[in-house]
Amino acid sequence: MSGKYKKVAYYPGCALEGTGHAYNRSTKELGKALGLELAELKNWNCCGAMEVKNVDPKLQTYLSARNLSIAEDMGFETVMAPCNGCYHNLKKAEYDLEHDQASREVNARLSEKAGHNTYAAGKVETIHALDWIKEAIGEEGLKVRVKNSLKGLKVANYYGCMYTRPRHIFPEKDQGPGSESTSKPHFMDDLLAAAGAENVDYPLKTACCGGAHTLSDSDTSTKLVLNLLTTAEACGADVIATECPTCHTGLEMHQVRAEKVLGRKTSVKILYFTQLLGMALGLSPRKVGVHENMSDSSDLIRAKRLA
Amino acid sequence: MAEVRTRSLDEASARLDEVVAAPDAELVAAASGLANELLALGEATLETWLIARGETPTDRTVEGFRLLALHRQGARGEPSFNACRETCRELVYHHNLVRLDPGNPETARRLRLGAMVGKHLALFIGGKLEVAGLGEFCCSSRPLRQSEAQPAETM
Numbered sequence: 001m002s003g004k005y006k007k008v009a010y011y012p013g014c015a016l017e018g019t020g021h022a023y024n025r026s027t028k029e030l031g032k033a034l035g036l037e038l039a040e041l042k043n044w045n046c047c048g049a050m051e052v053k054n055v056d057p058k059l060q061t062y063l064s065a066r067n068l069s070i071a072e073d074m075g076f077e078t079v080m081a082p083c084n085g086c087y088h089n090l091k092k093a094e095y096d097l098e099h100d101q102a103s104r105e106v107n108a109r110l111s112e113k114a115g116h117n118t119y120a121a122g123k124v125e126t127i128h129a130l131d132w133i134k135e136a137i138g139e140e141g142l143k144v145r146v147k148n149s150l151k152g153l154k155v156a157n158y159y160g161c162m163y164t165r166p167r168h169i170f171p172e173k174d175q176g177p178g179s180e181s182t183s184k185p186h187f188m189d190d191l192l193a194a195a196g197a198e199n200v201d202y203p204l205k206t207a208c209c210g211g212a213h214t215l216s217d218s219d220t221s222t223k224l225v226l227n228l229l230t231t232a233e234a235c236g237a238d239v240i241a242t243e244c245p246t247c248h249t250g251l252e253m254h255q256v257r258a259e260k261v262l263g264r265k266t267s268v269k270i271l272y273f274t275q276l277l278g279m280a281l282g283l284s285p286r287k288v289g290v291h292e293n294m295s296d297s298s299d300l301i302r303a304k305r306l307a
Numbered sequence: 308m309a310e311v312r313t314r315s316l317d318e319a320s321a322r323l324d325e326v327v328a329a330p331d332a333e334l335v336a337a338a339s340g341l342a343n344e345l346l347a348l349g350e351a352t353l354e355t356w357l358i359a360r361g362e363t364p365t366d367r368t369v370e371g372f373r374l375l376a377l378h379r380q381g382a383r384g385e386p387s388f389n390a391c392r393e394t395c396r397e398l399v400y401h402h403n404l405v406r407l408d409p410g411n412p413e414t415a416r417r418l419r420l421g422a423m424v425g426k427h428l429a430l431f432i433g434g435k436l437e438v439a440g441l442g443e444f445c446c447s448s449r450p451l452r453q454s455e456a457q458p459a460e461t462m
Binding site: 161165166183184203204205206207208210213216217220221223224227228230231234235 | 389391394396400401416419423426427431434438
């Protein structure tokens, strides 16, 4: 356990204020239960998500850099972003500002125009919620705090595509033992195993959820999600643990749609890893926002005595 | 291999569905051949993407596997294609598990999971082909918006 991440700046991002609210709630409650502090960025803005990034990548770099400059102004060296999209974009901005002169110029120009400090690479470290718990508490720290072991719960850990790609924007990953792997991520597996869960060997843990297809080609998204769900079931999983609000919402929505449109019913449950860890620490399902999920996990939670 | 190369994406998907649905005994009896076939179906899937882009699929290998070389070729100039990088590696992994130990009690399950991984690859590439005319996969609407914006600007 390290004191380094005991108090960090918190960047929830847009999704966690909408469809991913359960992730926001459970992240905050989990932090509280573990004695960790989060200070939300003041007046944060969109990270640039997919839309801005594709229209103007340098504008996306600026938007993410503005959030990093707010963290710096608030006196933080670390900002934690639980959403994979936000995490990815903040990392990308950091990389671009370090390696691309044109990005630095655009960032400086827009920052000046907007009247705030220009963020320079290397001032603030961006971490994911998984890094936060792993580093600040660690597996041993979690084990001693577990009140409701997840023993007997078979979990497929699903990381999605943005947590590890592209590799070059995550220089801290793939650094050998103890670091996260971009080809076979394991931080979520490690944390849930520490809480007693039995992780299944899920071969699609970083595969595409079809998130970007959702509006333009829903059928493709539904088929991709159905394959993720049926593969998790074939692995023997009771639940898919998620760490991205886009993936999570996609899995939930298309689980329903697969049944309606394709007549394929799947029963695997979908919960954020923060919800599972929170319940393992003795927090009620309500406290970690299980009622805010679209997917109903109440039967499983009762059966595993997590309520 | 040549036979598989002629398969369309739909045919490859249908064959993968057959493997997923096959009884254990059938899978175990043909384990090594099926492991090779799964790999070849993955290659055929990647070839579809490359041919659609007007490229000649490579016959080279990466780490001993043509599948990985095809993926590398397909991702050139198309960063979002890397979203199937680990899917390809998982396919190779499941192939290796079966080939190295075909008598393992887990063989049928491994083949079935390998087929599901192959299915994901086919779905992913099918989706990419579907939206290829619209632009980048991650936020596919860019050129669409541009073309919509064009008449308004010229009005």
